[in-house]
Amino acid sequence: MNIQYKKGVLELCILSLLNQRDRYGYDISESLSTIIDIADGTVYPILRKLKNEGLVTTYLSEESGGPPRKYYSLTDLGKSEFQASKTEWLTFANTIEALLKEANPHE
């Protein structure tokens, strides 16, 4: 699949995963790599960027019988950004789909 499509949408996917529930970095990386074929390492820089922009925040959670894990969670800003981006993406995808179908009326 075209790498440019993937890159544009990674942030949105990550926000979407976090919107479902708080997750730690590895969880996000694994979930994402089952959906899109990307290098595992791509996720962490994006998470840092989202944190810099104030869209996500982190906290340490004590897991029984293990070292504390760093959990990522959406801030209020992150939640509203996600909703906005989600709408924008879906609208965009619909527009492109309509265009592509228009180009070949026989399909």
Added chain:
Amino acid sequence: MNKAQFLQELALELEKQKIEDSKDIITEYEEHFTFKLEDGYSEQEIASKLGQPAEIAAQYATFSAGTTGKKANIMIWIGLVVLDIIIALFLIMLTAWILVMGMFVIALAASGVLMIFNLNVAGLIPFMPRVSAFLLGIACFALAALVTIVTIYFFMYSAQLMRSYIVWHRRIITNAPKHPPVAKYPILTVKQRRGLRHTALIALAVFGITFLTSFITMVIAAGFMAPWHAWDWFLKV
């Protein structure tokens, strides 16, 4: 490579890119190795799936561009201010040019009217046969039309260039992620483009033909290849 090699190289690359909190980042990737190993992957597999440390470090570099380096920010601001000044000067020149073109068109149109309707206001029109004047008048109008079209397109082009610049400017300031650039040329429909081109070509053709025939009639009337000499157009008063 194995886990130790990967983390070592990553640390090196992060340092090269002057990334802050590199310790934090290394810890995160260390965790990643730990969990993946628990899931049964080998260190080599994990390292290869992570990608190249150099590329990862590069990504951190682009992402932290907005927050690090007060110095970098100041440089960007200075650069933008200089650019803005240059663009402002360009805008002033552009306006002046368009004004000049506008006056030229008006002057042409006025001359055209005078010549076509045989109104020799203030002795502006030099001596020439009625027919020549008429044709030359039409030529003036055609040229005026042509210059108007060219100026209009030029104006639209500059407006679009301005728009593109403003968007780029805004993105630099807000450090927006990479978007495709805004078009620098005016977006016209095929019909509009065709219409403009046809009108321009017609104006050009009309101008060429009328100017030429006017000249020919003048030569015939004067019996001389340089009618303006025969009729003393350019003599000092």
